Amino acid sequence: MTTPGTIGVAEPQASATPAPPLAARTRGLRKVYRKTVAVDRVDLDVPQGAVLGMLGPNGSGKTxxxxxxxxxxxxxxxxxELLGxxxxxxxxxxxxxxxxxxxxxxxxxxxxxxDNLRRCAAAEPLLATGSISTAVDDALERVGLADAANRTYRGYSLGMKQRLGLAAxxxxxxxxVVLDEPTNGLDPAxxxxxxxxxxxxxxxxxxxxxxSHLLAEVEATCTHVAVLHRGTVVAQGELADLLEASTPALLVSTPDVDRAVEALRAGGISTRPWEGGVRVELTGTAAPAVLEVLVRAGVAVHEARRQRTGLEELFTQLTEADPGESETFAGARDSLDVEEALR
Known part of the structure; x- marks a missing residue:
């Protein structure tokens, strides 16, 4: 059963299609520090081969x-359960x-x-001693630290320290691979x-x-998303499906705007003029029914597509209940705007 106010399926339903294998999963996960509930009944699925972005305001229980x-x-x-x-x-x-x-x-x-990376490599159970130098060089090159590899760690900037952690x-x-705020301290490059x-x-x-709190990065890199709020998962699933499910509107491109509005309203369908056409509210109706009304009325339909909600809007919808957390998200959004401006 899906918890009211959430998007996605909280419990898998019986289906002829087998569920995808999971790289990690939690069930009923709860963590209490004295009287503070940090995580409360988290059921998290991390599909094998996915890039899952875990989102949530500060204090939502991500870390x-x-x-x-x-x-x-x-x-x-x-x-x-981790890797089975x-x-x-x-x-x-x-x-x-x-x-x-x-x-x-x-x-x-x-x-x-x-040398720090060599110490990490020496503790790797899957890395043979004779392969340590090559593995270290490859990892440094991969994160862009090859030129600074021989500098002392205390002289590294915050971004360079973050890169070295990623290399490890x-x-x-x-x-x-689990990355907690991997772009913290990094410049746009x-x-x-x-x-x-x-x-x-x-x-x-x-x-x-x-x-991550950088929503543009999650939207650009992740295939799946899990949103945490007040220590519990309020939405999870494929990113495209979550964005689609949260958007009950259809954008119809047509030169016959007035006729389209008249026909749809006569059929009891809520609509209004939009850029190059009309925007149809899908509450109580479906896209095929909308198109059928327009075609029968002789309206020329050039294109019809679901209006796509951005991840920021979806995130806000799911976490806006707490005014304090809204302020936290505003700070995250400001960071996002600055990063976008620098690109």
């Missing part, structure tokens, strides 16, 4: 959920296949970027490079889970 998903924090109640293995019992089998950058990287300040997550091929890395991982079949 806590990620930490429980990776076995870094024990849930108060609920279950976690239940946690915490299956952590030793699942975690070597997972690369993660959570809450910012942590490295030794007096070592160079290369990509030292060996992974089945799942660095952001585009991270976007390219995510696209490369996706093309190679790697599942990617990205937590």
């Amino acid at each position: 806590t959920t990620i930490r429980m998903l990776l076995g870094l924090v024990r849930p108060t109640t609920g279950t976690v 293995h239940p946690l915490p019992d299956g952590a030793a089998r699942a975690l070597p296949q997972v690369g993660a950058l959570v809450e910012g990287p942590g490295f030794h300040p007096f070592l160079s970027g290369r 997550a990509l030292l060996v091929p992974r089945r799942l 660095g952001t585009r490079e991270v976007r390219q890395v995510i696209a490369d991982l996706h093309r190679g079949g790697t599942t990617v889970l990205v937590s």
Whole structure:
């Protein structure tokens, strides 16, 4: 049953089509710190091979959920399954296949970027000792740090530190990569490079889970979205489906605007003139019925398409209930506007 006010299906329904395999899933996930409920009954599905963007205002439980998903924090109640293995019992089998950058990287300040990465590589169970140098060089090149590899970490900018953390997550091929705010501190060029890395991982079949407040980045890179609000998932699914489902309007391109409006209103269908045609509200009707009315009235229909809601509008619809969180999102939106202006 779908919770009122949410978009998407909360529980899988019986279908002839088998459900896609999942790289990770949680059921009834809950985390309580003393009297504070950080995460409350989260049922999250991360489809295998997807790029899933996890969205939510500050304090919505994104990072806590990620930490429980990776076995870094024990849930108060609920279950976690990672790459087919239940946690915490299956952590030793699942975690070597997972690369993660959570809450910012942590490295030794007096070592160079290369030496820090070598220490990370030496601890990789899937990386042979003789392959460490090559793996480190490849990872540095992949995130654009090859020229700064021999500088000490304490001299790195915030963006360079973030890149090094990403390099550590990509030292060996992974089945799942989890990135918590991966573009934090990056300039527009660095952001585009991270976007390219995510696209490369996706093309190679790697599942990617990205937590971000930059909605344009999520819309540009992600195939799926999960929106968290007040510690629970209020919407999840394929991005295109969520945007489509939240848009009950049809845009019809026609030179016969007046005749179209008259015919539709006579049929009890809400409509108004729009740029190059009419905008039809689909509440209580369907697109085929709208087109049938127009064709029977002799209206020339050049094009008909669903009006597409942007991710920002969808996000706002799902999280606007709390005034304080609306202010938080306004700050995220301002960051988005600045980044777009710099591109």
